[in-house]
Amino acid sequence: MKAAVLYETEKSLVIENGIEIPPLQAGQVLVKVAYSGICGSQLMEVKGKRGEDAYLPHLLGHEASGWVVDIGSNVTKVKPGDKVVLTWIKGSGADCKGAKYKIGNTTLNSGGVTTFSNYTVVSENRCVILEEGISMELAALLGCAVPTGAGIVFNTLRPGKDASIAIFGVGGIGLSAILGAKMHECSRIIAVDIEDKKLELAKEFGATDVINCKTENPVKKINQITKGQGIDYSIEAAGIAKVVESAFQSIKYNGGLCVIAGHPDCKERIQLDPFDLIRGKKIVGSWGGECLPDKDIPMYVKYYKNGKLPLERMISQVYPLEKINEALSELENGRAHRILIRMDHP
Numbered sequence: 225m226k227a228a229v230l231y232e233t234e235k236s237l238v239i240e241n242g243i244e245i246p247p248l249q250a251g252q253v254l255v256k257v258a259y260s261g262i263c264g265s266q267l268m269e270v271k272g273k274r275g276e277d278a279y280l281p282h283l284l285g286h287e288a289s290g291w292v293v294d295i296g297s298n299v300t301k302v303k304p305g306d307k308v309v310l311t312w313i314k315g316s317g318a319d320c321k322g323a324k325y326k327i328g329n330t331t332l333n334s335g336g337v338t339t340f341s342n343y344t345v346v347s348e349n350r351c352v353i354l355e356e357g358i359s360m361e362l363a364a365l366l367g368c369a370v371p372t373g374a375g376i377v378f379n380t381l382r383p384g385k386d387a388s389i390a391i392f393g394v395g396g397i398g399l400s401a402i403l404g405a406k407m408h409e410c411s412r413i414i415a416v417d418i419e420d421k422k423l424e425l426a427k428e429f430g431a432t433d434v435i436n437c438k439t440e441n442p443v444k445k446i447n448q449i450t451k452g453q454g455i456d457y458s459i460e461a462a463g464i465a466k467v468v469e470s471a472f473q474s475i476k477y478n479g480g481l482c483v484i485a486g487h488p489d490c491k492e493r494i495q496l497d498p499f500d501l502i503r504g505k506k507i508v509g510s511w512g513g514e515c516l517p518d519k520d521i522p523m524y525v526k527y528y529k530n531g532k533l534p535l536e537r538m539i540s541q542v543y544p545l546e547k548i549n550e551a552l553s554e555l556e557n558g559r560a561h562r563i564l565i566r567m568d569h570p
Contacts, residue, residue, distance in 0.1 A: 227325075227341030228548045229332060231281040233272030236549045237340070244326040248296035251318025251348050255308060258360035259542075260288040260339035260565045261396070263368050264463050265487055267555055273489040281332050283325070285339030285565075286312035287367025289360040292351070299348050307354040310337050310346055311367035315517035317348030339367075340548060342567040352521045358528055361542070361564065362535040365396065366521050368512070369538065369562050373400025373461065375513020375520060376483050377408060381457050388412035390446055390455045392471045393462030394426045396562035397485055399538050401459050406430030407532055414449065416442045416470075417462075419559055425537065437470070446474045454480055461485045465492035472496060478504035485510050538562045 225245050228237040248254055266284050268274050288310040292302045301317040302308060314336075322334040323345035337350035354363050373396065383389060387410045391398045394417045405413045406429065414433045415426035423434040433449055435442045446455055454476030460468045463486030472482040477500075484507065488494075496507070515521075527533040540561040543551040551563050 225341055225343040226545065227283055227332075228545060229281050230270060230284055233270065233277055233280070237270065237284070237552070239546055239548070240327050242327060243332065243341075245343060246323050246325060246345060248294060248345065249320060250297045251299060251320040252296040252323065252345050253292055253299060253302060253348055253351055254294040255290040255310060255344050255346055255351070256293050256569065257288050257290040257339055257342055257344055257567045259364040259567065260285045261364045261368060262551055262555055262563045262565060263287065264395070264555065267552055268463075268487060268489070270552060273491075275490040279333040281330065283332060283334040283338035283341060285341070286337055287364060287369065288339035289354065289363035293343070301348050302351050302353060307360070307363075309352045309354050309363050309366045309521055310339055310344070310350055311352060311371065311517050311521070312337055312350065313371060313512040313515050313517050314349050315352060317351070319349045320347040340545070340565065342545065342569060352517045355522060355525055358525050361539070362528070364564055365535050365538060365562060366524055369396030370400045370524050370533070370535070371515035371517065371520055372485060372510070372513040373397035374404035374524065375515040376459055376485060376510050377401055377404030378520070379514035380483055380508075380510055381481065383408050383410050383457060385409040386411050387456045388414070388450060389457040389459070390414040390416060390471065390474055391459045391461060392416045392442070392467050393460065393486060394422045395461065395560065396538055398459070398461040399426065399429055399561060401461065402426055402429045402431055403533055407527070412449070414446060414455065421559070422561065425561065428537070429534070442470050443473045450476070456480060458482045459485055463487045465494045468494045469496065472500070472505065472507050475505055480505050482507040483510050484508070539564055542566050544568060
């Protein structure tokens, strides 16, 4: 198989051909990958911003679409030929250790799911059967961006129609959160980012207000919009500690809730005023939008078919696997919505 390998942090990924696919163990599934999404988490791994990496060299990626090629013993959830979404969020089925790949005398590590390769061995519980009516390209978004962003609204917040919400960072997760808020008919949906083009798309997705925090203080602006009351909910999807602080400061006293979806550099810390907590502000983290993949992913497919999830608008670029380092650079510059990697097969 062919894969992008991380040999050393703060270095480019290396495209390797001729990697040996290991025999399947009980509970494992071999998948031919069609498309993989790129998330900020992978960029942080490459840049060494998640702390010491004890698994080098290893494979990367955690959201994709593909076809089941083969299954190990005891696998009952999928069968060869099935179309699947691959996700890092655990669903039903066996939960296996990552596969060990070989190239020459070098062992390449992997987790329960990796997707920056044209084939991958994954755990049964990272597969969700994909029904007809959605392309493989769009289905890749259902492995992380949509279930995390929309899931925070559907599962964590469950806002009423009169609720107000601010989304800080409108990449794939932030845009999905905006769509979730629109489906819940939130009265005010505020999008915050540093790129005007992303904010324009946020308006098309349902944002009632947009704030470019390069030119405006988002906390002050939200305070003006809400006439000094603060916002009911905020979602931080930028992965920056200072943005977490702004998202928290923007929520109202006596019940305002800030949800952290982004993943700041492991060296960063947030500073909060304890008195804000005493006055009823709340802050929590979200683990994949509290998604139940086997239930939620088919639900999002139905929303797509009904025209409520314009997934095609979320994709900003598609790169071949050979250009994955260019894709990571594009993600790092902050202008992309969601980038996909296309696996070309003979």
